[in-house]
Amino acid sequence: MVPLTVATTSVDELPELADASVVPNPSTADVAERFAMPSDGSVRIRTYDVAGTMVAETNLPFVAGGVQNIPLTMNAASAGGYVMVIDAGTHRSVVPFSIVR
Numbered sequence: 001m002v003p004l005t006v007a008t009t010s011v012d013e014l015p016e017l018a019d020a021s022v023v024p025n026p027s028t029a030d031v032a033e034r035f036a037m038p039s040d041g042s043v044r045i046r047t048y049d050v051a052g053t054m055v056a057e058t059n060l061p062f063v064a065g066g067v068q069n070i071p072l073t074m075n076a077a078s079a080g081g082y083v084m085v086i087d088a089g090t091h092r093s094v095v096p097f098s099i100v101r
Helices: none
Strands: 018-023 031-037 041-049 054-063 066-072 080-088 091-099
Touching: 018 091, 031 041, 031 080, 031 091, 041 066, 054 066
Parallel strands: none
Antiparallel strands: 018 031, 031 066, 041 054, 041 080, 080 091
């Protein structure tokens, strides 16, 4: 039997995106993810509820470097706490936010 080697990177080892936030927070529906993109590249935004279930995912194949304001619809989301994970190249930010009804 050949041992399986898995290379992993801890979230703590990835540099964060500058100025990552969800606005407004708390929100009643739509939110915007704000962050500073270090350079041109792709972005993946995933939203999880407090149970750890992914409730939304957005993949953007090209985003220009600089400050970004990405709108996200949360109309179908229940009231509660959420976490947004933004992956942009080798950068990752985790941003908590709330939906109120």
